[in-house]
Every structure is written in structure tokens, then in C-alpha cells.
Amino acid sequence: MSQRSQVVNLYKTLLHLGKDYPSGYEYFRVRLHNAFMKNKDVTDPEKIKKLIGHGEYIVKEIEALYMLKKYRTLKRRYYNNN
Amino acid sequence: MARVLVGVKRVIDYAVKIRVKPDKKGVVTDGVKHSMNPFDEIAVEEAVRMKEKKLVSEIIAVSCGPVQSQEVIRTALAMGVDKGIHVEVSGPEYETLQPIHVSKILAKIAQNEKVDLVIVGKQAIDDDSNQTAQMTAAVLDWPQATFASKIEKGDKELTVTREVDGGLETIKCKIPAVISADLRLNEPRYATLPNIMKAKKKPITKVTPKDLGVDISPRIEILSVEDPPVRQAGVILPDVDALVTKLKEGGHVP
Numbered sequence: 001m002s003q004r005s006q007v008v009n010l011y012k013t014l015l016h017l018g019k020d021y022p023s024g025y026e027y028f029r030v031r032l033h034n035a036f037m038k039n040k041d042v043t044d045p046e047k048i049k050k051l052i053g054h055g056e057y058i059v060k061e062i063e064a065l066y067m068l069k070k071y072r073t074l075k076r077r078y079y080n081n082n
Numbered sequence: 083m084a085r086v087l088v089g090v091k092r093v094i095d096y097a098v099k100i101r102v103k104p105d106k107k108g109v110v111t112d113g114v115k116h117s118m119n120p121f122d123e124i125a126v127e128e129a130v131r132m133k134e135k136k137l138v139s140e141i142i143a144v145s146c147g148p149v150q151s152q153e154v155i156r157t158a159l160a161m162g163v164d165k166g167i168h169v170e171v172s173g174p175e176y177e178t179l180q181p182i183h184v185s186k187i188l189a190k191i192a193q194n195e196k197v198d199l200v201i202v203g204k205q206a207i208d209d210d211s212n213q214t215a216q217m218t219a220a221v222l223d224w225p226q227a228t229f230a231s232k233i234e235k236g237d238k239e240l241t242v243t244r245e246v247d248g249g250l251e252t253i254k255c256k257i258p259a260v261i262s263a264d265l266r267l268n269e270p271r272y273a274t275l276p277n278i279m280k281a282k283k284k285p286i287t288k289v290t291p292k293d294l295g296v297d298i299s300p301r302i303e304i305l306s307v308e309d310p311p312v313r314q315a316g317v318i319l320p321d322v323d324a325l326v327t328k329l330k331e332g333g334h335v336p
Contacts, residue, residue, distance in 0.1 A: 012275060013275050067270070079265070
């Protein structure tokens with residue numbers, strides 16, 4: 001996969017994740033867009049690779065955040081007696 | 083190898099604030115975000131993990147409800163389920179659909195599809211019935227392993243750790259069996275975008291309760307749905323004497 005399509009895929013994945021973001025999709029989308037635009041002039045393939053790696057790390061973090069939020073909410077609702 | 087049936091229910095998303103309809107006959111569902119019942123996600127995840135460990139050959143997800151229920155079947159397919167069955171129940175019939183009906187539907191499908199395991203979430207976060215797994219086991223006359231927090235699958239039997247009041251209970255039961263998933267069983271995976279796309283190619287069969295020969299005539303009538311009582315506002319008192327008077331008025335001290 002070319003680096004360009006890797007970046008596009010990463011952006012799409014993050015946008016998809018943003019739909020469930022606690023502060024709202026719009027909040028997430030603006031920040032996501034800014035984060036990508038900040039690095040739009042990066043041309044060094046090594047650097048781009050690093051940035052994609054960072055993006056993938058963020059994907060993992062957001063998934064973990066959602067899971068934890070759901071788990072904690074359910075635990076509070078159904079298991080609050082101990 | 084074993085075949086697994088998982089039950090998935092479409093419920094109002096856990097993060098949404100529930101509002102009661104003005105006529106007190108139900109809750110507002112129009113334009114409200116729905117998603118898969120979190121306990122059913124845990125059930126799906128467990129089935130998918132069994133498949134990844136090559137203990138299971140095929141996973142079927144079934145959901146009873148209106149057309150939109152197909153969305154949660156899609157989510158299950160994206161998580162790794164092989165095929166879906168949508169039992170269409172809509173409108174007033176869906177409002178009075180009870181675990182007794184769902185369990186008969188699940189039992190019928192379990193027999194038709196010749197499955198060896200039925201895994202469902204222990205309860206749905208909308209009606210909190212916590213009955214479907216138990217009733218399904220009863221209808222099928224299979225053993226039940228409810229509130230599972232750990233499942234080890236052998237060839238002919240299961241060892242299941244159950245969450246009971248104040249501790250854990252480990253039981254052994256024969257296969258076929260019905261399992262209900264508790265919160266600590268596993269951490270469900272997130273359905274990724276590429277997997278959601280791939281899931282669109284997986285088959286979903288549509289059936290009606292009538293096709294299955296299950297009577298879903300209502301057993302109950304909803305009389306009224308009420309909000310839980312709101313906490314009353316507190317007051318700030320100027321001194322101890324006023325506090326004592328207030329407490330006496332309220333009958334909290336003699």
C-alpha cells in the first residue's frame with residue numbers, strides 16, 4: 001500500500017471512531033483535521049512512517065478508551081454494591 | 083466441530099439519556115442512537131475467540147426486532163460472526179415481545195441450525211430481564227451455565243466459572259448447553275471500518291416468528307412507564323437549632 005493510501009485509510013478509520021467520541025463527532029473531526037493538516041508538508045518517507053505509526057497508536061488508544069468507558073459505566077450501573 | 087448461536091439485541095446506546103414518552107407507555111426511541119447490547123457484545127466476542135482457537139466451526143448471530151436490528155447483526159458479522167438470522171418483529175408486537183417469546187425463537191433456531199452452544203448476554207440493558215438464557219435452556223432441555231466469567235471448552239463438556247453472590251462458582255456441564263455472558267468474561271473488540279465493509283458481504287437470512295412456528299401474542303400489557311424519582315434539592319440551614327428542628331419535623335430523630 002502506498003503511503004498516501006495508508007494516510008487516507010488512517011484518516012477514515014479515525015473519522016469512523018470519532019462518531020462515538022464522548023465530546024461529539026464535530027469536536028473530534030475538527031481536531032483530527034487540524035492534526036493532519038499540521039503535518040501536510042512533511043515529505044520525508046521515514047518521518048511519514050513515524051507519523052502513521054503515531055496515528056495507529058491513537059486508534060488503539062481511542063478503542064481502549066471506549067471499551068473502558070463502557071465497562072466502567074456498566075460496572076457502576078450493575079455492580080455498585082461492592 | 084461445534085457450531086455456536088449467539089443472540090444479539092438492539093438496544094438504546096448505553097451512553098444515551100433515556101426519556102419517557104409523554105403518554106407514559108414507553109421510552110422515546112425515535113432518533114435515538116442504538117447499538118448492540120453490551121452483554122451481547124461480550125457473548126459475540128467469546129464465540130469469536132472460540133473460533134480463533136479452532137474450537138468452533140461456525141458462528142450464527144440472531145436478532146429479534148424491527149428492520150434496524152440488522153444493524154447489530156452487521157456489527158456482530160464485523161466482529162467475526164459468519165452469518166446472521168434476522169427474526170422480524172416490529173411495531174406493537176415488538177413492544178410486548180418478552181424473553182419467553184425470544185427464548186422459544188432461539189430454541190427453534192438452535193434446533194434448525196443444529197448448534198451445540200447458545201451464547202447470549204446475561205441481560206439486556208433496556209429491559210434488564212435476565213431471563214432469556216435460562217428460558218432457552220429450559221425450552222431446549224439443555225444444561226445452562228449462566229453469568230459466565232470464564233469458559234473452557236472441552237470435547238464433550240464445558241467448564242464454566244460463574245459469578246455468584248460474593249464469589250465464584252465453577253461448574254462442569256455437558257454440550258449442548260446454553261451460556262450467558264457476564265461483564266468480566268472478556269473485553270469485546272471494536273468493529274473496525276474495513277471489517278464492517280467486509281461484513282456487508284456476509285449473508286443475513288430473514289425469517290418471521292410464524293415461519294418458525296412461534297406464537298408471539300402478547301403476554302403482558304404495558305400500563306405505565308415512569309421515570310425514577312428525582313433527588314430532592316437540599317437546603318442550607320443557618321444553625322444547629324434549625325437543623326434539629328428540621329430533623330424532628332422530618333421524623334429522623336425522636
